[in-house]
């Protein structure tokens with residue numbers, strides 16, 4: 326069957342998303358950075374209203390209602406906003422709009438694994454630039470490629486850097502690159518840079534205002550994490566209007582459905598809910614960082630809704646297994662040439678305490 330398929334598709338592994346518990350299984354899910362709290366009440370009302378009124382008609386292809394609300398929130402013009410079926414949809418649209426087969430896409434390493442898959446689907450090269458050991462961004466990240474990479478098929482050198490991805494805060498570390506450094510990176514880079522701000526609401530910093538001063542800056546946002554709407558699928562990007570109109574050619578005409586447009590609009594209009602919820606999560610995160618450090622882990626300071634936990638002297642994979650067998654899912658990540666660790670999403674206080682308690686229990690049994 327494989328021979329029916331495009332050979333470059335058959336050759337790649339594809340993106341593997343985090344484990345999903347089976348229906349009805351009682352687990353505490355701390356592996357995909359979802360929000361442990363229910364979304365704003367206003368979201369449920371908007372869903373009921375739009376289901377009654379809108380289902381027989383195609384949705385607004387440009388989600389104008391949402392764009393107006395997002396424009397007001399970020400203090401940017403409406404024509405700088407493009408909506409997507411989750412921010413992953415926007416990352417796909419961006420890759421397809423800017424990077425052709427044989428061209429180059431740059432990303433930091435370790436970071437969001439999907440970027441590399443998107444490059445591969447496009448037949449493009451992914452150039453991974455390793456973070457420094459302290460998760461700061463090396464100056465190589467903003468360099469114009471000189472020699473280029475060799476295309477294994479044509480043996481030709483390809484060095485057209487077309488797009489750069491930078492998640493800020495980063496995953497799995499939760500660390501941020503300071504805005505002043507991003508400004509310098511933007512100036513030096515020969516191509517646009519996508520600042521993936523999936524976790525920016527937990528960090529309180531954003532590069533959205535840089536879009537007005539540089540056409541090379543593209544910011545993506547999602548409602549999946551901070552707004553507790555991972556199941557809804559809604560994200561947006563902020564970019565120069567000329568880039569937005571090019572991207573409009575690439576997206577599916579009705580990439581956002583009527584119910585999610587209504588629900589997402591209601592969600593971002595409720596900033597009071599957002600502030601209260603992110604504050605709770607940040608407080609729990611800080612407690613988690615301290616507890617895990619006290620248990621002997623190295624925990625890098627996080628600006629997101631998860632922490633990255635590594636250990637100098639004991640393997641951490643068995644801890645993931647131990648938690649799993651007791652009904653808690655966390656993410657075990659092993660990055661070649663970097664190392665492994667546990668990425669643990671911030672849950673409610675009770676969920677987080679239960680997780681820490683089980684880690685402690687595991688460590689105690691190991692000592693005996």
Ligand SMILES: *Cc1c(COP(=O)(O)O)cnc(C)c1O
Pocket residue numbers: 410411412413414437492496521523546547548549555559560
């Ligand atoms: C979760 C995540 C996304 C995807 O968000 P969706 O809107 O759910 O598609 C994008 N980028 C990063 C870095 C993420 O962690």
